[in-house]
Amino acid sequence: MGRAPCCDKANVKRGPWSPEEDAALKTYVDSHGTGGNWIALPKKAGLRRCGKSCRLRWLNYLRPDIKHGGFTEEEDNIICNLYGQMGSRWSAIASKLHGRTDNDVKNYWNTKLKKKMIAGKVCLKTFTENGILPSTSTPLPTNQSLNIQNSPFNASPNQTLVPPILEANDNNAFTIDQNSFISFDQTNHHEVMHGGAASSRINKNTNDNNSNSHMVSLSQEGSSSISDSSSIAMNYNKCVVSQPQQQQQQQSDESMDKFMDFGFGFPYDFANGANCHYERVGEVFAPEWVDFSYADIKPH
């Protein structure tokens, strides 16, 4: 038995709002406020809408201080900067942009800004070669190296917003490499890790050897499913990584250059997961690309 629905779905209107509905909602909120109760509001306002729908319409569109229209370059930089620090906490990011909603920021990031960043037109102000945040957001020069150890994600106790990869236990050793660094090949949009692979590793759970599709399993307690790459990173210290057989066969000297894509975008991925290397017991393998954002994920 699931949770009771917030409204009678059979008797509420869905889909785009008409100008009349907008006017009714705006008039009501202007004169009465929300009363702190969105569930009861539609009935009082004479709307056949779900309370949640009214709230969303008000917050994302009708609110008087909403800013419509394109984002400025300054806003781009703020979003990139904050995304680099906190990931997809859209409401927190939107709160730093006057008149923008979380939905706006999220849509803007997913449709435009992420692509801009990949194209090198903007970059996250996350960390630099010497670990100091730059004062302005500038594209990374080709082959610029980034010292992961100076990333705020795993270096600064005051700025750590995502758990660093530090977990180690009897079965799944998991250490941070102290000597690696990352470069970004802007020609091929490749993120490349250099050096120190031997000390940065996840020991693979050998039970997953035969899996073709389950690239990632999570040992997250009490969770029925993990649906996104953010979740992987946030719970990464409980991960066991396995590989499709086809990729397991790729073993060569070149394979020591590698990265993992958590779907955050460069360099955020690296701050959380790229600086690692994994192996089967007694057999090193290191594919060049491990894209968790498309992985088939299930509870371990």
Next chain:
DNA sequence: AACGAAATCAACCGCAGTGTT
């Protein structure tokens, strides 16, 4: 002009957290 593909963004969904009874 017509069509399909890609991009956009408003709206919905389900879950987690918090307050209230």
Next chain:
DNA sequence: CAACACTGCGGTTGATTTCGT
């Protein structure tokens, strides 16, 4: 303290618009 109600959030969907051929 448990059950319930409600809000807020992030992820996803799908209708509409724009772009490219």
